[in-house]
Amino acid sequence: MKAAKFNLRLALIAFLASTAPLAAQSNPAWTRHFPPFRIAGNLHYVGSEDLASYLIATPSGLILINSSLEVSVPLIRKSVESLGFRFTDIKILLISHAHSDHCGGSAEIIKQTGAKYYVMAGDVSVVESGGRTDFQYGAQKSMHYPPAHVDRVLHDGDTVSLGGTVLTARLTPGHTRGTTTWTLDEPEGGRVLHVVIVGSPNVNPGYKLIGNKVYPQIAIDYKRGFAVLDGLPCDIFLGAHGSYFDLIGKYASWKDGDKNAFIDPAGYKAYISDREQAFHKELQRQSAAKP
Numbered sequence: 001m002k003a004a005k006f007n008l009r010l011a012l013i014a015f016l017a018s019t020a021p022l023a024a025q026s027n028p029a030w031t032r033h034f035p036p037f038r039i040a041g042n043l044h045y046v047g048s049e050d051l052a053s054y055l056i057a058t059p060s061g062l063i064l065i066n067s068s069l070e071v072s073v074p075l076i077r078k079s080v081e082s083l084g085f086r087f088t089d090i091k092i093l094l095i096s097h098a099h100s101d102h103c104g105g106s107a108e109i110i111k112q113t114g115a116k117y118y119v120m121a122g123d124v125s126v127v128e129s130g131g132r133t134d135f136q137y138g139a140q141k142s143m144h145y146p147p148a149h150v151d152r153v154l155h156d157g158d159t160v161s162l163g164g165t166v167l168t169a170r171l172t173p174g175h176t177r178g179t180t181t182w183t184l185d186e187p188e189g190g191r192v193l194h195v196v197i198v199g200s201p202n203v204n205p206g207y208k209l210i211g212n213k214v215y216p217q218i219a220i221d222y223k224r225g226f227a228v229l230d231g232l233p234c235d236i237f238l239g240a241h242g243s244y245f246d247l248i249g250k251y252a253s254w255k256d257g258d259k260n261a262f263i264d265p266a267g268y269k270a271y272i273s274d275r276e277q278a279f280h281k282e283l284q285r286q287s288a289a290k291p
Helices: 002-018 020-026 070-082 106-113 121-128 218-231 247-255 265-289
Strands: 037-040 043-045 054-058 061-065 090-094 116-120 152-154 159-162 165-171 180-188 191-198 236-239
Touching (some): 070 106, 165 218, 180 218, 191 265
Parallel strands (some): 061 090, 090 116, 116 152, 191 236
Antiparallel strands (some): 165 180
């Protein structure tokens, strides 16, 4: 029964990945409220039911990962404040990648808080153009969002530090040129837990892995990203979407008293393996179809 549920979860993940562009317009889980809570150490969840945003509280201020959609800002603010923090104490804003569902609210959050915006180099032009230079969606007005100025350009392996907390930016490109997987260590229950917040390893519908004139190295970048993800130590498995790591199911267990519900190294490995297989399957399909 447990294996059946796990396989069903992976099938759901694959389905959600395949419908990602449509979800921007029609997925109510993207804007549905989800209870904010502390995951471990000073790491908190402040996102919606599926668009994941994370708050890291330090003595020197707050770090927010993912601003979600432009319309998500009030939801995120309410979640931050309901945990007892001041929204205006956000000092640093980070993202997983430069798609509207993860960075569309950045300009408004910066306006309200004065936070500094740190973005991986490959995604800088995209966020500063409001999505207009995105290799796949640049011409789609529905995927555009308010542009935001980047204060610090990040590169693979760079660290972001505030108040004693250190995050490492891992470049895991392909989904976008600058897709970033964030890692950090959190003390919890007398031990140090390795946290991985997966950027996105998914191949969206319409992505050309072969002969992509706009993004020629896309397949190479995906392989590079999977090599990084395969090698990361992971105790707490998180991601840019709640569906990646079964937010709803794990939260239910957490609420019932299982404070280790989000410790899932096996789930992390299975998810990355599943997404890597999906990438290679699509690469083979496109290679076979090429004239």
